[in-house]
Every structure is written in structure tokens, then in C-alpha cells.
Amino acid sequence: MKRIALLGMPNTGKSTLFNRITGASARVGNWPGITVDLMSAKVLMGGHIVELIDLPGLYDLHGFSDDEQVVRHFLSNNEVDLLMIVLNSSQIDRQLSLALQIRNLGLPTVLLLNMQDEAKRSGITIDSASMAAKLNMPVLQISAKYGDGCPAALQKASQQLSVVNAKILPEEISRRLEAENQIEAEMQAIVKTTVQLPLKLADETTDKIDKVLLHPLLGLPLFFIAMFLLFQFIFTVGTPLQGGMAWLLGEFRTLALEPLLANLPTWLNGLLLDGIYNGISTVAAFVPIIILFFLVMTMVEDSGYLSRAAFLMDAFMAKLGLDGRGFVMMLMGFGCNVPALMGTRVMRSRGMRLLTMLTIPLSLCSARLQVFLFMIAALFTAKQAPWVMFALYMVSFGTIFLTAVLFKNQFQNKEPFILELPPYRFPTAMQIWLRGWQEVKYFLKRATKFIVFGVVMVWALTHYPTDVPPASMGTLAGQIGALFAPILNPLGIDTQLAIALIFGFVAKEIVVGSLAVIYGLQGDALMHHMALSLDWVQAMSFMLFTLIYTPCLSTIATLKSESKSSGFMWLSIIWSLALAWLVSFIFYQSARALGF
Amino acid sequence: MKPLNDLNTGDYATIHAIDAEQSLHQRLLALGFRVGKKIELIRRASFNGPLHVRIGSTDVILRASEAQLIQISH
Known part of the structure; x- marks a missing residue:
């Protein structure tokens, strides 16, 4: 099998070309010598089976950015048969x-001049034959977006693969990367003879749009309006989609799985349905929202x-x-934390990306909103409700800013x-x-096992031992809740609510449902009971804790897979638990001290 | 000679020197910042935010702290 690496500067349409060649077959993989995932795919190219790898965008082979190092490490540790620039x-x-x-590395190379459509419009003409002669490598003009010139480019690439070359070992590449060279003068000489640039090169349409969108006074309001509309779009389209997905999964359970598994022993039936199947459903529920989010993200x-x-x-x-x-990712986190965390990949500096990822789980996502709407309806009047909701959003923003300020020195950019x-x-x-589809595949691949395992764990905690009612005080979860009583009592959170918090670790969507199981009551009866057994200070304290502590297993799985660091995942979990406790403690104790 | 920071919006200047450390210098070079090149300040973001400049065919945004390191002359 031959290996081709795609490489180029950022914003040159490299990934668009990669997607055009590989379609939906690309997958994410680990490579020796580097710590980030790279997309790759196996494709048939003129009789060769070729593994095509999309390297991160880089400005300079000798640059110091994280991405530039990734490319150097990749080339120093992996054999490559052809580079497509x-x-x-x-x-x-x-x-x-x-x-x-790149030519100085001595690897077989094909140079692709992309966006020829845009260049033509701005009046740039390039003599690619003469450029090829000067560079001593094939030069082709293409448009990756519309596909012009792409078949010819692929044909040229496969021709180059057939030319037998002495293999250059990665170690040799590593040595050549060290050697600095005088490129400036040669570049100018080539550009002078092969490229005709018009005198003024301004894209007038872009300038006109920028005059409005980047206007000193209008720019920011327009930005917030745009964000609000996108957010509304994800919300209004995503919520019914998620509901539909939940309905489908529920129907499948009642119509197919339950009759099929009815004869199994109770524990096995519970493990399969309430454990594993619920776990898979939890994962599946994220699929529509991730696709939708990345549809919007790709547009932006x-x-x-x-x-x-x-x-x-x-x-x-x-x-x-x-x-x-x-900031855009944080706002998106208010819809759902999981795709917002995945979206931070646009930030190419690891320090800044991790800092952003630490703040996103504190965004009040739509799943948490459901819990709050239920609690507020149960314990507050219609007049108070909007203020409580507003206060929770303010706390969410406050914790985000606090976290960023506190940790900015640890994660320096x-x-x-x-x-x-x-x-x-x-x-x-x-x-x-394609982008939406790839992100979903990535999420499913990285998160499924982790989430299913977590859901099964929580199922086991709330169902064992089997001689007591599920999720009651006698179960393992109840015992853990009792164990944490000394820590949670100063927050006004009793053992029943503590069990709900354990459920909430899986997903906030199931907290309300878990309260129904814990109290053995449904709907209005449950609300009535909660209004009697809790006062508003306790309810608020519980909501604050729910807002700040770890949002859900899917978020944890995403934190781990995106940061590639269990240490970072634990930092996020522990920090959010500590902050949740602290905020709830301060709120509960001062409210009580003030006589509420 | 003055830093790029002091250029008025809408004005052109010529890059005279780049005093950045190596990694920043290399990035600026790759984006087309070279001594002798014409640079135009398109706009500044509100609240002392980044500068939007144009060099040849490339539009770039950079923070004031980085623009301070680029010396220009008319």
C-alpha cells in the first residue's frame, strides 16, 4: 500500500480536497510520534491502493506552532510515498x-494550486507549465470545491506513485528538516516569471460585507443577533429531532426488545434494557444534535x-x-456541551483549546434547562420563575469567566x-x-463504550441489592448518598436528592425521571410532594449544584477524547464538583443566615 | 518610523522592520509581512481590539501587542 500525505497552508481548501477524494470513508486515526488525531482514508488511485492522510494546515515547515510540529513529527516518523501540496x-x-x-525534503511531490476559480475572478493568471519546470515538480490548477481539475490531479498523483524512487527514510527527512535554507529569493524569482498579479487585489464583495458586519457600532450587535438566530435554529430544529429519536428508541424497546427479552431472569433483563440499551440510547440521542450543530458550525x-x-x-x-x-464555542455550549467541545478543534493552540474546554461544561445546556424548568414549576410562582431562570444563566456565565481567569496561567496560549x-x-x-457525518462517526467511535459502561454502572448502583425498591435508600446508590450526607447536608441536599445527582452524572435529561423513581411518584403528585418536602432555598441550592457539577457522561467522554488526557478529564470533573459545592454552600448558608 | 499600531485607519505604510521573536517572526513572514512591503490598516475593533490589515492579497487580524513590534514608515 502506498501512502500520500496532503499538506498545505491553513484556509487553502486542503480538507475540502481531502473530502472530495475520500467521500464519507475517512476515519480518524492515531499516528506514531504525534498526539493529535489525523483524518485518513484508503482510496483506489489508478491501480494503487492508497492511504491518504490529511495533515494539519501549516504556514512554515520550520514554524513553532503546535500544528507545524505535528507535521514535522509526522514526516519524521512515518514513511510517505508522495506529498500533495x-x-x-x-x-x-x-x-x-x-x-x-517541501521540495528540499526530496520526497516525490505534486503541487496543486487550489481555488483557481477565485484566482481567475480576481484576474490572476498562473503559467503552471513553466512553474512546474522551475520547481521541478508537477503543478496542476484545481478547484477542490467544484471539482475542476481534480481527476487530472489524481491521475498525475498515481503516475508519480508508479515512478520507482529510492525510498527516503523518515530519519533522513528528519535530518533535512533541520537544514535551514534560503528560499525567499528563489520564491520571488519564480513568482515574477510565472504569475501575473493584477495591481489591486481586493475582493469587493467581501469588503462591502465586512463594512457592515465589522462596523464599529453595528458589528457586535449583529454578531449577537446572528448567534441568537443560529442558537434558536439548533434549538427549535434539534429539540423535536431529539424527541423523535427518543420516541423511536422507546418504541423499539416496547415493541421489539421487551417482548423478546421477557423470559430472561429479571436481573439480566434489567441489565440489558435499563443498563446497556439505555446506554446506547443515551449515545444515540446526541446524534441529531451533533449533526445539526456541525451543519451550523461548518457554515459559520x-x-x-x-x-x-x-x-x-x-x-x-x-x-x-x-x-x-x-466565545462562539461557549455560546454553542448553551445548546449542548458535547459538540461545542468538539468544535474547539478550530483553535490550534493546545493551551487555549484546553482552557476553552474547561469552561464549556459550565454552560447551562438544554438538558439542564429541563431540570430547572421542572424544579422552578414545582417550587416557584410564575412571577418568580423568569428571575430564577435569569439568575441561573448569570451564575453560568459567572462560573465560566471565573474558571477562565483562575486557570489562564495554567493553560497559557x-x-x-x-x-x-x-x-x-x-x-x-x-x-x-460530510463534516456533520464525520463528527458523528468520531463521537460514536470515541464515546460509545465509555457512556454505555457508565450507564450500566449507574443502573447497577440503583438496582442492587435486589431485595429493596430500585433507587431507594437501601440500594448502593442510597448508601453512597448516605455516605455523602455530611458533605451534602450543609448544602440542604438530602439523600433522595443526592441519588438524583448520581443519576444526573449520566445525563441531566434523566434527573426528573429519576426523581419520579426515587419518590415513587409521577407528574403533579411528584411536584406536589417536592413542594412539601423542600423549601425554595434547598431547591435553589440543588439547582446551583446541578448547574455547575459535571454535566453528563457524554461530556466527560468528549473531554477525554478531545484532550487525549485522562488528567485533564479529572481536572474538569474535580474542579466542577468543587466549584458546585462551594457555590451551593455559600448560597445555602448565607440564605439560612439571612433567615430564609 | 513608528509602530504599526500608530497607523491611521485607511492609511498605507511600508514595513520598515519587524522586531518580533523568532516564532512570531516566522509566522508573520509566512503571512507576507516582509520589510519593504506595503501594508494598509483597514479597521480596528472596538475597545482597543485587534487590527485588521491588508498585505498584498492577504487580510490579517492581529492584536495591538503584536502590531507594536512592526515598525513602519511612510
Whole structure:
């Protein structure tokens, strides 16, 4: 099998080309020598089975950013038969330096000048034959977005694979990477003779849109309106989709699984249905929301607006040790934490990405909202309700900012904040769909086992020993709740509520359902009982704890898979538990001290 | 000679020197920041936010702290 690596500067459409070649067959994999996941796929290319790898975007083979190191480590540890370099034709006058650096590695290379459609529109003409002769490598002009020139590029690549070359070992590449070289002069000479640039190179449409969207006064309000609309869209479309998914899974359970498993012993039936099947359902419930989120995210990112959002919000976010893109992810976290955590991948500095990931689980997501709406309906009047809700959102923002400020020195961002502003572009439907699909595959692959295991654990805790009612005081969960009584009593959280918190560890969606099981009551009867057994101070304290402590197993699984660090996952869990306890404690004790 | 920071919105200047440390310097080079190149300040974000500049065919945003390290002359 041959191996081809795709590499190029950021925003050159490298991943678009990768998706065009590989379709939906790409998968995420680990590679020797590097700590981030790379997308790869096996494709048939002119008689060769080829493994195609999408390397992270880099500006400079000798640069110091995390991504640039990843590419160097990859090339120093993995054999590659062919490099396909993707450059943006419109910026060829500066991007050519990357091709020259790579040529010096001595690996077989094909240079693809992408976005030829845009370049043509801005009046750039490139003499690719003459450039190929000067660079001593094949040069082809393509449009990865619309597919022009792509078949020819692939054909050229497979031809290059057939040429027998002496293999260059990764160790040799590693040595050549060390050698610094004089590229500047050669680049200018080549550009001068092969590229015709028009005098003024401004994309007028982009300029006009920027005048409005980046307006000193209108820019920020428009940003918030755009975010609000996107959020509403995810919410209004996502909620019925999630409901539909839950309905489907429930129907499958009652119509197919329950009759099928009815003859099994009770414990096995419980393990299969309430344990494993519920676990799988928990995972499945996230599928529509992740697809939807990334449909929106791809539009925001590929259109070029995400970098603009960074521009608008940076002044504020820089004080928190974050950048403007982090703010977009946090807002998305108010819909659902899981895809927001996955979305932080746009941040290429690990320190800043981890800091953002530490703050996202504190966003009041829609699952937590359900718990609060139930508790508020049970314990507060209709007049008080909006204020309670508002207070909870404020606490959510407050904990996010507090966390960022407290941890910003631990997760320092070493990369300078310098971003390219690409021209506005329309992403194609195919780009949007592939992204959503890939993210779902990634989530399912990384999170399923972990989540199913967690759900089975909680099922076991609330069902053993078997001679007492499920989720009652006598079960393991009840005993754990009793064990934590000395810690939770100062917060006004009794053992019943403590058991609900253990359920809440799996998913906030099941907290209300678990209260029904714990108290053995349903609907209005449950609300009535809770109103009698709790006062508003206790209820508020319980809600504060629910808001701040670990949102759900899926979030934990995502924290672990995205950070690739169990240590970071534990930091997030422990920090959120400690903060939840502290906030609830301060609230409960001061409310009581004030005589409420 | 003055830092890029002091350029007025809408004005052009020529890059005279880049005083950044190596990693920042390399990134700036890759984005087209070179001595002798024309640079235009398109706009500034509110509340002393980043600068939006244009060099050749590339639009770039950078923070004031980084723009401080780039010396320009008219």
C-alpha cells in the first residue's frame, strides 16, 4: 500500500480536497510520534491502493506552532510515498515558499494550486507549465470545491506513485528538516516569471460585507443577533429531532426488545434494557444534535465569519486568556456541551483549546434547562420563575469567566493571535453534510463504550441489592448518598436528592425521571410532594449544584477524547464538583443566615 | 518610523522592520509581512481590539501587542 500525505497552508481548501477524494470513508486515526488525531482514508488511485492522510494546515515547515510540529513529527516518523501540496492560487505570491521548503525534503511531490476559480475572478493568471519546470515538480490548477481539475490531479498523483524512487527514510527527512535554507529569493524569482498579479487585489464583495458586519457600532450587535438566530435554529430544529429519536428508541424497546427479552431472569433483563440499551440510547440521542450543530458550525466556519467573530470579541476574550472563537464555542455550549467541545478543534493552540474546554461544561445546556424548568414549576410562582431562570444563566456565565481567569496561567496560549481573514465564501451542501457525518462517526467511535459502561454502572448502583425498591435508600446508590450526607447536608441536599445527582452524572435529561423513581411518584403528585418536602432555598441550592457539577457522561467522554488526557478529564470533573459545592454552600448558608 | 499600531485607519505604510521573536517572526513572514512591503490598516475593533490589515492579497487580524513590534514608515 502506498501512502500520500496532503499538506498545505491553513484556509487553502486542503480538507475540502481531502473530502472530495475520500467521500464519507475517512476515519480518524492515531499516528506514531504525534498526539493529535489525523483524518485518513484508503482510496483506489489508478491501480494503487492508497492511504491518504490529511495533515494539519501549516504556514512554515520550520514554524513553532503546535500544528507545524505535528507535521514535522509526522514526516519524521512515518514513511510517505508522495506529498500533495495544496496552495491557494490567489495567494501564490507568498504561499509558494512552502512548496520550496517541501521540495528540499526530496520526497516525490505534486503541487496543486487550489481555488483557481477565485484566482481567475480576481484576474490572476498562473503559467503552471513553466512553474512546474522551475520547481521541478508537477503543478496542476484545481478547484477542490467544484471539482475542476481534480481527476487530472489524481491521475498525475498515481503516475508519480508508479515512478520507482529510492525510498527516503523518515530519519533522513528528519535530518533535512533541520537544514535551514534560503528560499525567499528563489520564491520571488519564480513568482515574477510565472504569475501575473493584477495591481489591486481586493475582493469587493467581501469588503462591502465586512463594512457592515465589522462596523464599529453595528458589528457586535449583529454578531449577537446572528448567534441568537443560529442558537434558536439548533434549538427549535434539534429539540423535536431529539424527541423523535427518543420516541423511536422507546418504541423499539416496547415493541421489539421487551417482548423478546421477557423470559430472561429479571436481573439480566434489567441489565440489558435499563443498563446497556439505555446506554446506547443515551449515545444515540446526541446524534441529531451533533449533526445539526456541525451543519451550523461548518457554515459559520467555512463562510469566513468565525474569524470575524474572533475580531469582534477579541478585546474582551483576551482578558480571559481566550480568543474570540472561544466565545462562539461557549455560546454553542448553551445548546449542548458535547459538540461545542468538539468544535474547539478550530483553535490550534493546545493551551487555549484546553482552557476553552474547561469552561464549556459550565454552560447551562438544554438538558439542564429541563431540570430547572421542572424544579422552578414545582417550587416557584410564575412571577418568580423568569428571575430564577435569569439568575441561573448569570451564575453560568459567572462560573465560566471565573474558571477562565483562575486557570489562564495554567493553560497559557503560546501562539500569537494572528489570523487570516479569508474572503466570504458559500460552503457547498456536500461540505456541510460530510463534516456533520464525520463528527458523528468520531463521537460514536470515541464515546460509545465509555457512556454505555457508565450507564450500566449507574443502573447497577440503583438496582442492587435486589431485595429493596430500585433507587431507594437501601440500594448502593442510597448508601453512597448516605455516605455523602455530611458533605451534602450543609448544602440542604438530602439523600433522595443526592441519588438524583448520581443519576444526573449520566445525563441531566434523566434527573426528573429519576426523581419520579426515587419518590415513587409521577407528574403533579411528584411536584406536589417536592413542594412539601423542600423549601425554595434547598431547591435553589440543588439547582446551583446541578448547574455547575459535571454535566453528563457524554461530556466527560468528549473531554477525554478531545484532550487525549485522562488528567485533564479529572481536572474538569474535580474542579466542577468543587466549584458546585462551594457555590451551593455559600448560597445555602448565607440564605439560612439571612433567615430564609 | 513608528509602530504599526500608530497607523491611521485607511492609511498605507511600508514595513520598515519587524522586531518580533523568532516564532512570531516566522509566522508573520509566512503571512507576507516582509520589510519593504506595503501594508494598509483597514479597521480596528472596538475597545482597543485587534487590527485588521491588508498585505498584498492577504487580510490579517492581529492584536495591538503584536502590531507594536512592526515598525513602519511612510
